[in-house]
Amino acid sequence: MTILASGGTASAAVPAGQGVGPLLRAWRERRRVSQLELALRADSSARHISFIETGRSRPSEEMVLKLAEHLEVPVRERNALLLAAGYAPRYPRTPLDSPALDALRAGLERLIQGYEPYPALVVDATYDVVTANRGVMMLLEGVPDALLKPPLNAMRLTLHPQGLAPRIRNLREWRGHLLAQMERQIALDRSEPLRELYEEVAAYPVPEGGQGHEPAESVPYFALPMVIEHAGRTLSFVSSVSTFNTPMDVTVAELAIETFLPADPATVKYLQSPVPHA
Numbered sequence: 001m002t003i004l005a006s007g008g009t010a011s012a013a014v015p016a017g018q019g020v021g022p023l024l025r026a027w028r029e030r031r032r033v034s035q036l037e038l039a040l041r042a043d044s045s046a047r048h049i050s051f052i053e054t055g056r057s058r059p060s061e062e063m064v065l066k067l068a069e070h071l072e073v074p075v076r077e078r079n080a081l082l083l084a085a086g087y088a089p090r091y092p093r094t095p096l097d098s099p100a101l102d103a104l105r106a107g108l109e110r111l112i113q114g115y116e117p118y119p120a121l122v123v124d125a126t127y128d129v130v131t132a133n134r135g136v137m138m139l140l141e142g143v144p145d146a147l148l149k150p151p152l153n154a155m156r157l158t159l160h161p162q163g164l165a166p167r168i169r170n171l172r173e174w175r176g177h178l179l180a181q182m183e184r185q186i187a188l189d190r191s192e193p194l195r196e197l198y199e200e201v202a203a204y205p206v207p208e209g210g211q212g213h214e215p216a217e218s219v220p221y222f223a224l225p226m227v228i229e230h231a232g233r234t235l236s237f238v239s240s241v242s243t244f245n246t247p248m249d250v251t252v253a254e255l256a257i258e259t260f261l262p263a264d265p266a267t268v269k270y271l272q273s274p275v276p277h278a
Contacts, residue, residue: 020085075253093250125254
């Protein structure tokens, strides 16, 4: 496995002129939750929630964190809420190469190496590749060096017309899946860097014929596959994304582990052959 990028440092920012009340109201409206529903979840009252949102009441640190939890506010943004309420940030953003995360890095390495020969990788909040196993690097064989300069970005590599896109036989469906996934994340997380990435990759021209590529055979897949050509073979994968449970660090909260499971016996046989890329 190769470490391809690492997390940096950043601090939570609070929009100028906004207290915690308007920020909490914005998150509540984004989640389409009423004041009464949020109050019931947080063991409070709709009146108290209203007072917090209008600035008539200053919530305790515990209440800010409780409301953030029930509104599924990203860990990074919870720091912003705490700052807006006058409290110190609770969640650090530890650089991924810090000794404090040695155990995390070692665990990720064992996890994705153990998944070989099947592809697996770890990405951050903007899909920069933190680490990838040999299964992923095999799929990237033949991609131009210009696209392989760190930091690698999984979305760029997949959708760029000089990346994997020309090899993906069901590009129309897979591209639509990836763009919809990014749209959902943007709606939930208000991430400007992610929005910029979305606008970039959504504007990539689709390779000739890519709008209609389909698998050569009709296979009853159990989930939408990525059907990709490699060394003259057609391989099919379905992906699964995992995140950490109850993270207490911004860096850790924004990591995602994506694994690609062979979707048919032919792909399993090819990957388990002694030299699948030969």
